[in-house]
Amino acid sequence: MALIEAMALGKPVIASDLGPRPEMVKDGYNGFLYPPHDVNALQCKVKELIENKELRDQMGRNARSTYLEKYTPETNYEKLINIYDKIIN
Numbered sequence: 001m002a003l004i005e006a007m008a009l010g011k012p013v014i015a016s017d018l019g020p021r022p023e024m025v026k027d028g029y030n031g032f033l034y035p036p037h038d039v040n041a042l043q044c045k046v047k048e049l050i051e052n053k054e055l056r057d058q059m060g061r062n063a064r065s066t067y068l069e070k071y072t073p074e075t076n077y078e079k080l081i082n083i084y085d086k087i088i089n
Contacts, residue, residue: 003031007067012059014045030063 006013009081012029015021027033032049035039049056069075 004067004071007063007071010060010064012049012056012063013039014042028060030066
């Protein structure tokens with residue numbers, strides 16, 4: 001939920017490349033992914049966002065766009081109803 005909440009606020013995210021995170025975070029678009037347990041890679045990604053305001057702002061806009069496209073309550077409700085419709089029919 002933290003990734004979605006950050007995107008809702010227009011914040012780029014940095015997440016390890018595990019589980020469903022690569023489906024949510026498009027590396028270099030709405031945030032960064034880094035290899036699990038790679039502290040140096042994480043440090044580099046954080047530093048890059050801190051030092052590059054233009055990149056940070058653009059990724060934040062992209063993160064907000066991703067949220068609006070995929071993760072709003074209305075979008076999730078529609079997806080859930082479609083699943084129910086498929087099961088019933």
